[in-house]
Amino acid sequence: xxxxxxxxxxxxxxxxxNYLTSINAIGKPLGMNFHELKDWNCCGASISYIGGTxxxxxxxxxxxLALAEAQGGYDIVAPCSSCYVILNRSNREMxxxxxxxxxVNVILxxxxxxYSGSIKARHILDVLVNDVxxxxxxxxxxxxxxxxxxxxxxxxxxxxxxxxxxSKEAPVSMDTILQxxxxxxxxxxxxxxxxxSGIFLTEMEKAFDLIDRILxxxxxxxxxxxxxxxPMCQMNLEAYQKKLNQAKGTxxxxxxVFISQLMALAFGLDYKKDAALHQxxxxxxxxxxxxxx
Amino acid sequence: xxxKQNFAQEVYDHVDSGESIxxxxxxxxxxxxxxxxxxxxxxxxRVFAMIRAGQREQVLGSRDIMLCTSCYSCIVRCPRKVRVxxxxxxxxxxxxxxxxxxxxxxxxxxxxxxxxxxxxxxIDETKVANQYMLADGxxxxxxKGLEMIDxxxxxxxxxxxxxxxxxxxxxxxxxxxxxxxAQEMEGKGGHK
Numbered sequence: 001x002x003x004x005x006x007x008x009x010x011x012x013x014x015x016x017x018n019y020l021t022s023i024n025a026i027g028k029p030l031g032m033n034f035h036e037l038k039d040w041n042c043c044g045a046s047i048s049y050i051g052g053t054x055x056x057x058x059x060x061x062x063x064x065l066a067l068a069e070a071q072g073g074y075d076i077v078a079p080c081s082s083c084y085v086i087l088n089r090s091n092r093e094m095x096x097x098x099x100x101x102x103x104v105n106v107i108l109x110x111x112x113x114x115y116s117g118s119i120k121a122r123h124i125l126d127v128l129v130n131d132v133x134x135x136x137x138x139x140x141x142x143x144x145x146x147x148x149x150x151x152x153x154x155x156x157x158x159x160x161x162x163x164x165x166x167s168k169e170a171p172v173s174m175d176t177i178l179q180x181x182x183x184x185x186x187x188x189x190x191x192x193x194x195x196x197s198g199i200f201l202t203e204m205e206k207a208f209d210l211i212d213r214i215l216x217x218x219x220x221x222x223x224x225x226x227x228x229x230x231p232m233c234q235m236n237l238e239a240y241q242k243k244l245n246q247a248k249g250t251x252x253x254x255x256x257v258f259i260s261q262l263m264a265l266a267f268g269l270d271y272k273k274d275a276a277l278h279q280x281x282x283x284x285x286x287x288x289x290x291x292x293x
Numbered sequence: 294x295x296x297k298q299n300f301a302q303e304v305y306d307h308v309d310s311g312e313s314i315x316x317x318x319x320x321x322x323x324x325x326x327x328x329x330x331x332x333x334x335x336x337x338x339r340v341f342a343m344i345r346a347g348q349r350e351q352v353l354g355s356r357d358i359m360l361c362t363s364c365y366s367c368i369v370r371c372p373r374k375v376r377v378x379x380x381x382x383x384x385x386x387x388x389x390x391x392x393x394x395x396x397x398x399x400x401x402x403x404x405x406x407x408x409x410x411x412x413x414x415x416i417d418e419t420k421v422a423n424q425y426m427l428a429d430g431x432x433x434x435x436x437k438g439l440e441m442i443d444x445x446x447x448x449x450x451x452x453x454x455x456x457x458x459x460x461x462x463x464x465x466x467x468x469x470x471x472x473x474x475a476q477e478m479e480g481k482g483g484h485k
Contacts (some may be wrong), residue, residue, distance in 0.1 A: 010416035014455040015448065041414040046363035049382030050389065050400060051407020052472075054309040055479035059471050060410070063464075085365070103478060110474045111467025160365035168369050178307045194328040194364035201425065202398040203360070206332045239444050279451040 002131060003074045006034040007064060007121075009083040009231075010042050016231035018078070018276035022260040023079055023124065025274035029140045029267050030132045038071060040064050043086040046232075047198045055103070061090030063102045065113040079124045079260070081157035081230035082197075087121035088162070097229040123158055124260070125229050126165035129173040142268030143291045144182025150262070151186045151223035153214060154159050155233040156194050177259055180226060181266040182291075190217040195236040206243050211237050215244075215252050224287045227259045234258060238281045255284035265291055297349040304344050309383030316373040317341045323367035323377045333357040337367060337377050340384070359396040361385075401428045411412040411472060414462030419455050 027034050044052060044060045052060075064087060069077050076090040094101040095117050113232055128137070152174030159171045166173045169192065175185035184273035193214055196207030214237060218226050228234045238256035245252055257280060264275035271292060272278045277285070285292070297303075304311040313456050317338075324336035335343065335357050338378040343352050352358070358381050367377035382383045390397055426441070427434035436443075462468070 014418045015453045017453055018451075041415050041462055041464075041468055042410045044410065045406070045416070046361075047399075047403045048410075049361075049386050049409075050403020053386060053475070053479050054379065054383070054388060055475040056472050059475045063468060063471065082363075107471045107474045107478065110470040111464060113467070113471075115334050156362070156364035156366070163367045163369075194362050194366070197362035197364070198402070199329075199360065199399070200361055200400050201422070202396070203332075206329065206360075209331075210328055239448070242443070279453055281447055281451065 001031050001033040003033045003035060003072070004005050004077045005037040005068050005071070005074050007037050007040055007076045007078045007083055007087070009078065009080045010045075011080055011231035011235075015235055016069065016258070018261060018279040019079055019231055019234070019258045021276040022258060022264045022274065025264045025269050026140075026260055026267060029269075030128070030136060032127070033075070035072065035074065037064065037076065040067060043083045044084070045082050045198065048086075054293045055107075057086065058094070058104050059107050061087045061121075062094065062108055062115050063111070063113065065091055065119045066108055068119045069115060070113070073118060074116055075122050075127075077122055077124055077127050079229065080232070081123065081155065082232060084121060084123040084163075085157040088123075088164075091117070091119065091121050092162070104183050118154070120210075123165070123229070125158060125173045128259075129176060130165055134176055134180050135169040137177060137263070141181055141257045141266045143266055145178075145262060145266050145288065145291045146182045147290065148183045148225050148287055149222050150178050150183045151203065151218035151226045152191070152259070153218065153223065153226050153228050153233060153237070154191050155230050156192070156197070156230065158229055159192075167230075174227065174229065174259060177263070181262055183262070186218065186221050186223040188217045188223065190214045195230075195233045197232050197236070200236050200240060204240070204243070205247070207236065207240070208247055211240060212244060212248060212250065215241070215254055216250075219252070219254060223254075225255045225257060225262075225284050227257055227262055229236070229259050241282070253282050255280055255282045255287070256270040257284055294348065295350045297346040298347050300347040300349040300352070301345050303349070304384070304387075308387045310379065311375040311383055312342045312381035313374075313376040314380055316343060317375050318373055320372065322370050322372060326366040326370045328364060328366065329360045333360060338383060341375075352384065353391055353393045354395060356395050357381075358384040358388060360397050378451070398425075401425055409459075411473070412461065412465075412467060413459055414465045415459060415466050417455070417459035420458060444473065
């Protein structure tokens with residue numbers, strides 16, 4: 001068993017509760033021991049620039065990193081791409097720039113905290129592919145998702161800007177996992193296109209274009225299900241589908257699931273209790289029947 | 294058209310990551326990489342050129358500087374390593390500070406979001422969404438709410454919406470002190 005802090009972030013407590021349930025379910029079969037990062041704070045997300053500055057965003061990240069250092073020093077695993085990118089980026093910038101690290105520590109001292117730079121902030125896809133590994137994932141599969149055509153949608157912040165664990169422009173880790181589960185990983189050109197992130201709430205019309213392209217692309221390349229590893233991607237592609245159909249006259253009814261939900265199912269765990277797949281807007285059940293039988 | 298000769302210097306001095314545009318050679322890779330360029334009046338490349346030209350009013354009042362989704366495409370592809378996304382964010386923050394309102398809804402949402410972090414240490418998704426909808430008063434709020442009601446109801450039914458208000462994190466007081474200090478230390482803006 002390897003120890004990690006699971007930094008679940010604000011989304012996984014609410015709109016992406018199905019993500020959290022399924023991640024906790026796959027931890028044990030894959031030898032990942034998740035610890036709660038006690039008293040974590042929000043990362044600031046993509047919209048933090050309105051109210052905050054670069055320094056205040058560093059502060060939000062550094063406080064979480066400092067907590068991890070004080071609570072045992074394990075790697076932080078962020079299932080949310082936005083949390084991951086912010087924690088990781090601040091961490092890297094502080095390590096590259098000792099002056100910045102010093103300044104941030106002056107700020108942390110206001111709350112009697114300090115950070116030395118010993119923590120790694122990682123995305124869940126990275127940990128699944130590089131720590132757990134494909135062989136272990138394959139070995140855990142009890143009910144392969146045989147023949148299910150799934151588009152592995154990676155989106156923006158899972159690999160950009162650093163491409164630390166996968167290609168920035170043509171990543172493979174999501175497809176590697178899908179194939180390990182026995183599914184057919186559909187190739188589609190919009191794999192890395194932006195889902196619209198937080199602008200959905202404020203600029204819905206413009207965001208429609210973005211998800212229309214991703215959904216249409218995945219579908220025309222044969223995908224029945226789209227898998228993601230980001231709560232924002234999941235939410236935008238799924239919850240706004242109906243509105244997109246109404247606004248543009250499209251007829252999408254594509255289930256959008258988290259990769260961990262598919263893993264839980266393929267590991268033979270419970271559809272509801274562990275995979276939490278009953279919580280999707282569009283049920284993937286018709287396509288996953290063979291695996292469930 | 295208004296020109297302010299030293300506007301570029303103002304950006305270097307007061308906008309987060311502003312100095313990074315010194316490296317911009319105007320190739321436009323950011324503009325073709327940005328998923329929102331087609332909805333912009335200019336583009337990141339043109340905004341940078343306008344900064345150099347001293348078009349202060351047009352830049353700080355531009356709706357383009359507040360449309361970024363933070364997808365990092367521009368940052369990854371810029372051959373000169375300009376922090377395009379960060380400059381756009383910095384410009385938006387600075388414009389708001391200077392009394393410009395490039396996009397009112399985005400400003401409102403962003404401020405409610407930041408307030409939630411400052412007050413609780415985290416985001417109360419339900420509360421932030423409600424506050425955002427009701428920002429213009431009850432009637433427009435109800436109208437906005439009705440447009441979203443089926444989605445909200447599905448979220449509730451699927452147990453993906455918190456109905457109990459979020460409680461502050463234990464260390465919220467310390468966090469606020471840190472955020473205040475961050476604002477005080479960094480001359481370039483601060484939270485509102």
